[in-house]
Amino acid sequence: MKIEVTRSTCVGAGQCVLVADDLFDQDDDGLVVLIEEDPGEDRVESARLAASLCPARAIQVRE
Amino acid sequence: MIERIVVVGASTAGLATVESLREAGFRGEVVLLGAEHRDPYRRPALSKQILLGTWEPDQARLVEASTLRALEVDFRPGHRAVRIDRRSRTVQTDHHAIETGIIGYDAVVIATGASARRPSWASYSAEANRPAPAIHLLRTLDDALRIAGQLVRGRRVTVLGTGILGSEIAAAASARGARVSLVGRGAGLSLGAVGLRFSDRLRALHAAHGVEVRTGAEVEAVRPSDGPGYDVLFADGTRSGSDVVIAAVGAEPAVAWLAGSGLLTDGSLLADSHGRVADRVFAVGDATSWLDPATGTHRPCGHQLTAMEQGRSVGRLLAAGHLSPYPIPFFWAEIHGARIQASGRLDIADSVELLAGDHDSDQALFEFRTGDRTCGLVAWNMPKPFRTHRAALLAERSPPTPLLETS
Numbered sequence: 138m139k140i141e142v143t144r145s146t147c148v149g150a151g152q153c154v155l156v157a158d159d160l161f162d163q164d165d166d167g168l169v170v171l172i173e174e175d176p177g178e179d180r181v182e183s184a185r186l187a188a189s190l191c192p193a194r195a196i197q198v199r200e
Numbered sequence: 201m202i203e204r205i206v207v208v209g210a211s212t213a214g215l216a217t218v219e220s221l222r223e224a225g226f227r228g229e230v231v232l233l234g235a236e237h238r239d240p241y242r243r244p245a246l247s248k249q250i251l252l253g254t255w256e257p258d259q260a261r262l263v264e265a266s267t268l269r270a271l272e273v274d275f276r277p278g279h280r281a282v283r284i285d286r287r288s289r290t291v292q293t294d295h296h297a298i299e300t301g302i303i304g305y306d307a308v309v310i311a312t313g314a315s316a317r318r319p320s321w322a323s324y325s326a327e328a329n330r331p332a333p334a335i336h337l338l339r340t341l342d343d344a345l346r347i348a349g350q351l352v353r354g355r356r357v358t359v360l361g362t363g364i365l366g367s368e369i370a371a372a373a374s375a376r377g378a379r380v381s382l383v384g385r386g387a388g389l390s391l392g393a394v395g396l397r398f399s400d401r402l403r404a405l406h407a408a409h410g411v412e413v414r415t416g417a418e419v420e421a422v423r424p425s426d427g428p429g430y431d432v433l434f435a436d437g438t439r440s441g442s443d444v445v446i447a448a449v450g451a452e453p454a455v456a457w458l459a460g461s462g463l464l465t466d467g468s469l470l471a472d473s474h475g476r477v478a479d480r481v482f483a484v485g486d487a488t489s490w491l492d493p494a495t496g497t498h499r500p501c502g503h504q505l506t507a508m509e510q511g512r513s514v515g516r517l518l519a520a521g522h523l524s525p526y527p528i529p530f531f532w533a534e535i536h537g538a539r540i541q542a543s544g545r546l547d548i549a550d551s552v553e554l555l556a557g558d559h560d561s562d563q564a565l566f567e568f569r570t571g572d573r574t575c576g577l578v579a580w581n582m583p584k585p586f587r588t589h590r591a592a593l594l595a596e597r598s599p600p601t602p603l604l605e606t607s
């Protein structure tokens with residue numbers, strides 16, 4: 138699995154951090170920072186949930 | 201047995217429904233009808249990056265074409281649903297070929313969103329042989345591109361409507377060098393469910409960026425002027441000249457096509473707290489109002505995240521019988537570079553407190569309270585504290601309400 142974030146679309150909602158703070162963080166402007174680009178399969182579920190709840194759809198999860 | 205699900209409306213709410221159907225294991229057929237001739241795109245970007253000209257239209261895509269393919273969805277752009285027949289369980293579209301024009305369903309999800317409201321005087325067509333003024337409305341990517349082409353340095357731009365959208369359009373136009381006036385009939389500038397509470401902050405923000413704000417002003421007509429551009433005529437007899445006129449005076453659910461289906465209540469598409477309208481009929485996003493279990497009233501969606509959560513909720517219910525909690529509202533806005541974020545039930549607050557930041561600075565976090573309970577949050581340029589406090593707000597979210605029988 139590979140996670141990609143598009144910082145130019147991120148609106149700093151922090152939804153991703155609320156769902157998976159082991160995968161995502163926010164910088165001082167609130168923009169998403171990817172902590173783990175290629176996490177193990179056990180975290181696919183939470184990565185997908187973060188992606189599907191990101192209001193700006195700034196997170197892509199690829200198998 | 202549900203074998204084929206038809207989702208009508210291919211934007212945020214419709215796409216979220218399709219994605220969660222697949223995620224939750226639905227293996228049957230999914231048909232996605234979209235009236236626009238485009239792949240789904242991010243509507244919030246229209247009044248921001250697209251008007252500002254910082255994005256190419258393609259950057260507004262909601263999903264890559266490959267992701268859409270991976271969903272194995274029968275996506276039909278340019279197909280507008282015109283009728284639902286609940287007896288034969290079919291959706292009729294504006295495509296005439298029998299094999300593609302009428303589609304049977306086992307369940308249908310209505311996600312047709314909203315359309316921009318046209319002010320009553322906008323249909324006013326001036327004296328014969330003069331062109332009726334072009335009042336721009338903003339809802340689709342095509343609208344946004346048309347408006348963006350008009351935002352030229354030095355032009356006089358009038359934005360009618362002092363809600364969030366009006367403020368965002370005015371901000372984008374002024375960033376592009378236009379001379380902007382923002383005009384509304386209300387007493388101040390409003391921020392969605394927050395109402396006028398931050399009107400002074402918004403005024404200060406606009407003033408700092410050269411946008412002229414005029415509130416309490418009723419527009420009566422817009423006419424071609426004797427010189428270039430238009431005259432905006434006000435009820436008090438004054439007028440102002442403008443080259444471009446954009447109206448942002450609200451949105452109306454796009455449900456006219458359901459007239460006669462028996463699904464509308466006084467013209468509105470009402471659903472329960474899980475998106476069910478009637479047997480085999482569901483509705484998500486701006487098209488519908490869901491029953492809020494906390495208040496027992498139906499509330500419109502109006503925002504991107506709520507549209508997504510409703511889509512997910514219905515997708516999981518249909519695919520796996522899974523019940524989701526009622527979505528807690530969240531929205532954001534970008535006005536002259538200020539990032540405003542809001543969450544919760546802002547309309548029911550009886551007091552507001554400053555939690556962090558400063559009343560007079562551009563950074564502030566406000567807590568909205570009803571009695572001694574926190575019911576909402578609004579942040580100005582304070583994304584991280586907003587997130588921390590929002591986590592607490594979400595933790596108090598009530599569990600899903602049970603499913604009741606539908607008719």
Ligand SMILES: Cc1cc2nc3c(=O)[nH]c(=O)nc-3n(C[C@H](O)[C@H](O)[C@H](O)COP(=O)(O)OP(=O)(O)OC[C@H]3O[C@@H](n4cnc5c(N)ncnc54)[C@H](O)[C@@H]3O)c2cc1C
Nearest residue numbers: 209211212213235243244281312313314485486502503504
């Ligand atoms: C300019 C603008 C800026 C916004 N900014 C923000 C923001 O910053 N933050 C935020 O939270 N929210 C914002 N919103 C609101 C947000 O975009 C909406 O809440 C969200 O798009 C609702 O999604 P939806 O899928 O329900 O409806 P829509 O996005 O309106 O999509 C409905 C789709 O259905 C199609 N359709 C309509 N009728 C038919 C039919 N009969 N048959 C087939 N297809 C049909 C339409 O063509 C459309 O593509 C903004 C809205 C606009 C217009």
Ligand code: SF4
Nearest residue numbers: 147148150151153191
């Ligand atoms: S949820 Fe999306 S918009 Fe919010 S911080 Fe994460 S990536 Fe950015």
